[in-house]
Amino acid sequence: MSTAAAAASRIDAAWATLDAVPDPEVPVLSVRDLGIVREVLEHHDGRLEVVLTPTYSGCPATEVIAGSVREALVAAGLGPVTMTHRLAPAWTTDWISAEGRAKLLAYGIAPPSGIAALAAGNTVRIRPPGVACPRCGSGDTERLSAFGSTACKALHRCLACREPFEHFKPI
Amino acid sequence: MTAVATSIRVRATPPVQYVLRIADTCLIHAQRLAEWCGHGPVLEEDIALTNMALDLVGQARALLTHAGRLEGQGFDEDQLAFLRDERQVFNLTLVEQPMRRSSAHAPGGDFADTVLRNFLLSTWLNGLWTRLMASSDADLAAIAGKAVKESRYHRQHAGDWVVRLGDGTEESAARLRAALERAWPYTHEMFKRDAVDTAAEAAGLGPARDALHADWQREVAAVFGDAGLDLPADTPFMSTGTLGRHSEHMGFILAEMQSLQRQHPGGHW
Numbered sequence: 001m002s003t004a005a006a007a008a009s010r011i012d013a014a015w016a017t018l019d020a021v022p023d024p025e026v027p028v029l030s031v032r033d034l035g036i037v038r039e040v041l042e043h044h045d046g047r048l049e050v051v052l053t054p055t056y057s058g059c060p061a062t063e064v065i066a067g068s069v070r071e072a073l074v075a076a077g078l079g080p081v082t083m084t085h086r087l088a089p090a091w092t093t094d095w096i097s098a099e100g101r102a103k104l105l106a107y108g109i110a111p112p113s114g115i116a117a118l119a120a121g122n123t124v125r126i127r128p129p130g131v132a133c134p135r136c137g138s139g140d141t142e143r144l145s146a147f148g149s150t151a152c153k154a155l156h157r158c159l160a161c162r163e164p165f166e167h168f169k170p171i
Numbered sequence: 172m173t174a175v176a177t178s179i180r181v182r183a184t185p186p187v188q189y190v191l192r193i194a195d196t197c198l199i200h201a202q203r204l205a206e207w208c209g210h211g212p213v214l215e216e217d218i219a220l221t222n223m224a225l226d227l228v229g230q231a232r233a234l235l236t237h238a239g240r241l242e243g244q245g246f247d248e249d250q251l252a253f254l255r256d257e258r259q260v261f262n263l264t265l266v267e268q269p270m271r272r273s274s275a276h277a278p279g280g281d282f283a284d285t286v287l288r289n290f291l292l293s294t295w296l297n298g299l300w301t302r303l304m305a306s307s308d309a310d311l312a313a314i315a316g317k318a319v320k321e322s323r324y325h326r327q328h329a330g331d332w333v334v335r336l337g338d339g340t341e342e343s344a345a346r347l348r349a350a351l352e353r354a355w356p357y358t359h360e361m362f363k364r365d366a367v368d369t370a371a372e373a374a375g376l377g378p379a380r381d382a383l384h385a386d387w388q389r390e391v392a393a394v395f396g397d398a399g400l401d402l403p404a405d406t407p408f409m410s411t412g413t414l415g416r417h418s419e420h421m422g423f424i425l426a427e428m429q430s431l432q433r434q435h436p437g438g439h440w
Binding site: 054056057058059060087088089090091092144145146147148149150151155169171 | 215216218219222223225226227228229230232233309310312313314316317318320321324327328331
């Protein structure tokens, strides 16, 4: 096997491993689904570098995620691994994969809509447009609070089936 | 014998002081919001206030780390947060004012004070982060690019509550008006240009505070319109926390935040 092919397969193996590392707060999503792994690079010194970006500035899961990513890669025999923390460009929910969105919906969390609508109208009292109920699919819902059990989710209520639910906030 | 950590002394050059003003404003505001943890008027609000505090702590951590790099003596975020004396802390005086009704040093606080202050502050921070995204300092611009998204939700949430209280009952409206009267004199400091601002503006580090005023006033007035509140008349009072000269409440909040680290130097978990 050529060196280039070996490098590619190590990086592919790393990405496949990251598919199985769950987000600690929304475990139905992998860190890869979440879009927070920006790059996996192999260096000449034999080191694998994983570039992570945080979801929220104060997200307490950030350090846990870095630790579990490193552990998983080392356990898969892909080490040594170094972690790099990258702030810019800032993470956006638009980076959550299509598969990730489907998983959120199946888990009972309304997936985020696109952020374009939010950025366009930079008014004080923004409202995410049309959040459908993840249980019954009705669009007749209302938001109870912009902050839910974690910083990344808002609390909503469905006016059709009367069930409360969480919405992954577009950011 | 218990070791006691001695204070650090930062070299507060204009760029360092500029970044510390923002960092300290986020940090002290976060500490006040977090006083509601377990005491919110409803569970949802308890969660919201502490979630916002968490975002602000995250922003403060990034800014303090950056201020440490600019300062050059190798201080990290913890040393800067826990080992500076009052005169070297540069937050807006508004954020150190007592907030919660039953906190030990806050005989007059009200939930309306929290709502109103958070709205005035998050609107101000949102305007500041928006401009800092164009900073000549790439690290500062990156921190701002992240924080601006978070501040939108803070501002929105606080704005919703301003309207809810202002457009609610006679009682809630009266209490919101009283909170506005208490907070308003401190807003001068949010727009007071000094030499630190002028240096930051000249270097492209970030805006001078007076440049934030027009947008802030327009956004605040729009929400006040929905809430049935008028913008109060200006008062001559000028607070000076951004110069390190604080109100009588600052010593208490710093003692609460710093005592553990002072008694157990370098302790972490």
